[in-house]
Amino acid sequence: MNLAKEIAYLLYKHNCVIIPEFGAFLVNEKKVERNLEAKFANPKSKAISFNSQIKNNDGLLANCLSNKYQYSYEQGVTEIKTYVNELNS
Numbered sequence: 001m002n003l004a005k006e007i008a009y010l011l012y013k014h015n016c017v018i019i020p021e022f023g024a025f026l027v028n029e030k031k032v033e034r035n036l037e038a039k040f041a042n043p044k045s046k047a048i049s050f051n052s053q054i055k056n057n058d059g060l061l062a063n064c065l066s067n068k069y070q071y072s073y074e075q076g077v078t079e080i081k082t083y084v085n086e087l088n089s
Contacts (some may be wrong), residue, residue, distance in 0.1 A: 001065075003065075003080070003083045006064055007025065007061070010061065014027075014060065017060060018056065020055060020056070020062075020077070021057075022052070022055065022088075023050055023052035023055060024051050024054035024055075025049070025050055026048070026051060027047075028046065028047045028049060029044070029045075030046070030047065031044060059073075062076035062077045062080060065079055065080070
């Protein structure tokens with residue numbers, strides 16, 4: 001299982017994906033910017049940031065894993081903990 005791929009998928013649907021005990025990825029949407037005098041326009045875009053202080057488990061990632069891979073919620077949490085241990089080492 002590629003947990004990074006699951007996180008990327010969730011970021012398309014949600015503005016925040018928390019990896020329990022590690023941190024959260026936050027999506028900031030930028031609106032269309034246009035300047036008629038300078039004759040330029042920037043399209044709508046998204047910027048992703050990371051906040052290591054948000055560590056509470058909101059259940060989103062574990063529920064996604066349990067639904068996709070037919071795990072129990074607890075097995076999803078265990079997979080996330082394994083992934084976090086790998087990231088930290």
